Amino acid sequence: MSENLTMHTDKYQINMMYAHWVQGSQNEQAVFEVYFRKLPFGNGYAVFAGLERVVRYMQSLRFGDEEIAFLREQEEGYTEAFLDALREFRFTGQLDAVPEGTVVFANEPLLRVTARIFEAQLIETAILNFVNYQTLIATKASRIKQVAGEDGLLEFGTRRAQEADAAVWGARAAYLAGFHATSNLRAGMLFGIPTKGTHAHAWVQGHDSEEEAFRKYAEALPDQVTLLVDTYDTLRSGVPNAIRIGKLLEKQGKRMNGIRLDSGDLAYLSQEARRMMDEAGLHYAGIVASNDLDEGIIFSLKGQGAKIDVWGVGTQLITSGDQPSLGGVYKLVAREKDGELIPVIKISGNPEKVTTPGRKDIYRIVNRETGIAEGDYLTLAEEGPLNTEEPLRLFDPIHHYIQKVVQRYDALPLLTAVFRDGALVYELPTLEEARSYHRGQLALFWPQVLRKTNPAEYRVNLSDAAWELKMAMIAEHTI
Numbered sequence: 001m002s003e004n005l006t007m008h009t010d011k012y013q014i015n016m017m018y019a020h021w022v023q024g025s026q027n028e029q030a031v032f033e034v035y036f037r038k039l040p041f042g043n044g045y046a047v048f049a050g051l052e053r054v055v056r057y058m059q060s061l062r063f064g065d066e067e068i069a070f071l072r073e074q075e076e077g078y079t080e081a082f083l084d085a086l087r088e089f090r091f092t093g094q095l096d097a098v099p100e101g102t103v104v105f106a107n108e109p110l111l112r113v114t115a116r117i118f119e120a121q122l123i124e125t126a127i128l129n130f131v132n133y134q135t136l137i138a139t140k141a142s143r144i145k146q147v148a149g150e151d152g153l154l155e156f157g158t159r160r161a162q163e164a165d166a167a168v169w170g171a172r173a174a175y176l177a178g179f180h181a182t183s184n185l186r187a188g189m190l191f192g193i194p195t196k197g198t199h200a201h202a203w204v205q206g207h208d209s210e211e212e213a214f215r216k217y218a219e220a221l222p223d224q225v226t227l228l229v230d231t232y233d234t235l236r237s238g239v240p241n242a243i244r245i246g247k248l249l250e251k252q253g254k255r256m257n258g259i260r261l262d263s264g265d266l267a268y269l270s271q272e273a274r275r276m277m278d279e280a281g282l283h284y285a286g287i288v289a290s291n292d293l294d295e296g297i298i299f300s301l302k303g304q305g306a307k308i309d310v311w312g313v314g315t316q317l318i319t320s321g322d323q324p325s326l327g328g329v330y331k332l333v334a335r336e337k338d339g340e341l342i343p344v345i346k347i348s349g350n351p352e353k354v355t356t357p358g359r360k361d362i363y364r365i366v367n368r369e370t371g372i373a374e375g376d377y378l379t380l381a382e383e384g385p386l387n388t389e390e391p392l393r394l395f396d397p398i399h400h401y402i403q404k405v406v407q408r409y410d411a412l413p414l415l416t417a418v419f420r421d422g423a424l425v426y427e428l429p430t431l432e433e434a435r436s437y438h439r440g441q442l443a444l445f446w447p448q449v450l451r452k453t454n455p456a457e458y459r460v461n462l463s464d465a466a467w468e469l470k471m472a473m474i475a476e477h478t479i
């Protein structure tokens, strides 16, 4: 199967490209912005992810012989001249994006594409596909991280993931947001994520006794012994057998990592197992828990005083069980007319669906005294950089009466230049760098914004100029 992702797009993009080409408008500039309208999971923030994949994709866009041959067969009857134009296709435009790991909110541009309409249209589908999934999983992982605190977090989802790409990019998103390791070796190879593994029930079932299974495993991997203790009876057989192996290892001067619990009442079993291992002198042995965990169950287990050191989280994380998609959109905000970029709007009866016209920049307004972010601030790009010496009035674009004035603040631009005239001008951070940048991002927000349940709302505000343009265009289009 071809690995070329150029055709990973909706047919209507090619149809629009064709129609532009037929009418001769294919070289006109267009500006599209990617944003989502509603935070997932009722969370107070999202964690942006997907940029690395977007960059690799945009660098590799090529219509080769196979792609052209396939398009030639389509019922639309694309002409040979158009297909020849596709052969020359390269991304030659501008991409700006927030860095991966940035804490982001609804209704602010995460990526901004300024390019020939011919190019900007093709890439919509793939960009949304990558960014929506990866941002969703990074946000889910971040919620889990918020409740797990300093405990270990292992990503175990591959077997339940929506196919192979989701497994590895989801594992990457989880690591970005603070997980410590993945069980997926390919994700480890591709992205340098630390990998971890215990063993399955099959290992125990495949021996005459649990004790024999544990012993053989410890003989084979004496430095990585985490024993799954729930195949038969966790407290009567699994934990005592694991303790026996722990003692054997001590005689060889080694220490077992610990045990894994995978069913039953994880609070009670972990407390009992902890007591039994402590009484046997295995204070150092840790307890891993798994079994359809999510942030709600982990929160509850911690509240019950569960003695769990490491959480293995699979299905609920990798499939984003409680919300299967993020509704990120790619909206046209400006287009070229008579050689100038003019703003465009999309009106809707639902105020949240009315687009904010114009090519925009975004700043995070950080209070110099507290070091905490007061709100995000959207400006029209042509307004230029903010003069932070002047007080800034922040007002919510939907609930206009919610206002505040900030003084002594820094305005951190969130959008970074990624492509200029088709050339990559952004040095992609390593995954470790993105992960530690993300940790730093969280420090910019009050805990109220970060809490899992009923978080405080962090506002994304519009500049006066952006607001006035929006109001004027709504008036112009309302009969």
Ligand SMILES: Nc1ncnc2c1ncn2[C@@H]1O[C@H](COP(=O)(O)OP(=O)(O)OP(=O)(O)O)[C@@H](O)[C@H]1O
Pocket (backbone or CB within 6 Å): 262, 263, 264, 265, 266, 267, 268, 290, 291, 292, 293, 297, 300, 301, 304
């Ligand atoms: N003390 C607890 N408080 C809250 N939720 C728990 C607790 N212990 C386990 N859970 C969660 O409850 C869910 C169901 O657990 P249950 O023990 O019924 O699992 P199971 O897979 O059916 O077990 P078994 O394999 O023994 O049939 C899982 O998501 C598990 O993580």
Ligand SMILES: O=P(O)(O)OC[C@H]1O[C@H](OP(=O)(O)OP(=O)(O)O)[C@H](O)[C@@H]1O
Pocket (backbone or CB within 6 Å): 156, 157, 159, 160, 199, 200, 201, 202, 262, 290, 291, 292, 293, 312, 313, 314, 315, 316
């Ligand atoms: O529950 P999740 O969050 O999805 O975590 C991954 C699950 O996958 C494994 O179970 P599975 O029954 O597939 O295999 P095993 O128990 O035989 O290892 C593992 O024991 C976990 O329970």
Ligand SMILES: O=C(O)c1cccnc1
Pocket (backbone or CB within 6 Å): 156, 157, 183, 196, 197, 198, 199, 260, 290, 312, 314
């Ligand atoms: O290593 C493990 O314990 C593991 C890996 C994948 C899925 N469940 C468990």
